[in-house]
Amino acid sequence: MKFKDRNLRALAECLIGDNKAFLYRSSSRITEFFQDCGMEVVHDGSTRWAWTAMRLEELLNEPQPKAHALPERFVHVLRFLMLKEDAMDDDPGRLKALEELNKPLMREGYEAFYGDDNLLYIRHNGTKTVSVSNNPHRPLTPHEIKRRTLLTAFLDTCSEDELIEEVLLPLFRQLGFHRITAAGHKDRALEYGKDIWMKFTLPTQHVLYFGIQVKKGKLDASGVSKSTNSNVAEIHNQVLMMLGHEIFDPETNRK
Secondary structure (H helix, E strand, O other): OOOOHHHHHHHHHHHHOOOOOOOOOOHHHHHHHHHHOOOOOOOOOOOHHHHHHHHHHHHHOOOOOOOOOOOHHHHHHHHHHOOHHHOOOOOOOOHHHHHHHHHHHHHOOEEEEEOOOOOEEEEEOOOOOEEOOOOOOOOOOHHHHHHHHHHHHHHHHOOHHHHHHHHHHHHHHHOOOEEOOOOOOOOHHHHOOOOEEEEEEOOOOOEEEEEEOOOOOOOEOOOOOOOOOOEHHHHHHHHHHHHHOOOOEOOOOEO
16 A cells, blocks of 8 residues: 655654654654554654654555555554643644644555544544454553553452343343343342343344353352352253243244
């Protein structure tokens, strides 16, 4: 993939801070920035924007993950550049920076935007294809570290019911699953050892039903424990009861 020289220079000026909407970076700071992005390069003391534009051009020459998507490492560099934690005092939401970044990108047919996770994404305007940095080994952003800490604290203290209602059900709903009953632990007559009954409708209109056993804590595989929450043999019995139980779907009024 190739960008026009004019647009590469504009992107480079954003990165090095010659564009006033961005933090100024000296030679050593430019090296530090690229190394933080996982690139072992060192600024050689030449013209800052020209050297940076060459590095961006090299990234653009890398393979594209799919048609109309930008190379992954190129996206990762721009995403790292646009972290909201690095906002300047006069642009706390980074709206000015985003506007400046989009000037060269839009001339190439792309548009950058912030997702719900406050991370940068880049969309191809013609096909609406979104370029995503899929590197699983990249360092977590400060925002992701904060969310991980909050999730860990919640999982350490929540009950099984809270785990179901606050984490599992929203997760499955986002994936297109629907809950059949909202009984949880409160309605023992409808449970038969299950914690969640859900269904998924296929494109053919066939419906898959499934149940989930939710247990929090360590499981006892030896069978010594008498607790139904940790004894694997007891959990197995609950699963067998769940599989043998007729499912009533109120939407279809059928079992």
